Amino acid sequence: MDSRTLQKKLVGYEAAKRIKDGQVVGLGTGTTVRYFIEKLGEKIKERELDILGIPTSYQSFLLAKNCGIPLTTLEEHDVDIAIDGADEVDKKLNLIKGKGGAHTQEKIVDYSAKKFIVIVDESKIVDELGKSPVPVEVIPSSLRMVCENIKKLGGKPSLRFYKYTPWISDNGNFIIDVKFDSIGDPSRLEKELNNIPGVVENGIFSKNVDEVLVGTKNGIKVLK
Incomplete structure (x- = not known):
């Protein structure tokens, strides 16, 4: 497993630790979030937790079902916490998202969450947005x-x-x-x-980000 993949796995697993019993969780989309969803499914099964997920794409919907995460919708529940990735993050926690084409539903879920946490590897941190389209x-x-x-x-x-x-x-x-x-x-x-x-x-997300977990070669860095 290469360094970048390890960083993604590290922050995905760390984000799963932030989820508490009884919460409704926004499930983002992307390669980094995949590790989060897989770990969350393990956590629910091992501890028999009462957690519901709201997926932001067909991709995260199918993955969550395969991982045994019970699903719901915004029509039925509010979002306690959303975990999502990003293509770019600047120092003011503005984001560019949507490389996977799911940014509309991601924004609906992420912006409605009481807490919004972004998980990325260190390659996604930029001084100013715009490197990515x-x-x-x-x-x-x-x-x-x-x-x-x-x-x-x-x-x-x-x-x-x-x-x-x-x-x-x-x-x-x-x-x-x-x-x-x-x-x-x-x-x-x-x-x-x-x-x-x-x-x-x-795909510009300029508000509501509470925290960014960054996977680095030396561990996890937290941006607020």
């Missing part, structure tokens, strides 16, 4: 107009493809990956993107 979920019929408006904001949009067809989100929409030269004000850009008609949600 910003994923934007778009209603298909609005694609051209959305791209034109994104260009006015200084972005360079590119329709995401899976092999030879457009990537379709769990919600049945297109994903645009938008490159910005710099993102000096993540909160403002998050709002500006969402104000474009046809945009469902974008």
Whole structure:
């Protein structure tokens, strides 16, 4: 197992320690969160804990079921704590998420949680957001107009493809990956993107992060 994978496993297992009996847990999406979900399933089985999960994607839904985590929905329960990954984290705990195309449901669950913890390996920490493109979920019929408006904001949009067809989100929409030269004000850009008609949600998360657990070569670093 390489160093980066070990870091992901380390923070995933550490996050599972933060979950208490009786909690409703938002289950994020991604390679790092996979270790968290697997460990949480073990914890529930070994200690017979009363924990419910709310998945943020079909990927996390299927994984959680395979790990024996009882599932529920936002219609039935509030979220006590959400555990999710990120593609980038800056020093003010702003995030870029959505490499897996699940950022809309992730934001719904993560922003509604009483506590939101992000788990990443150290390669995801940046001085300023923008190294990674910003994923934007778009209603298909609005694609051209959305791209034109994104260009006015200084972005360079590119329709995401899976092999030879457009990537379709769990919600049945297109994903645009938008490159910005710099993102000096993540909160403002998050709002500006969402104000474009046809945009469902974008992958900038500029609020509600309580804590970031960072896996490093020397152990776990906590950012608050």
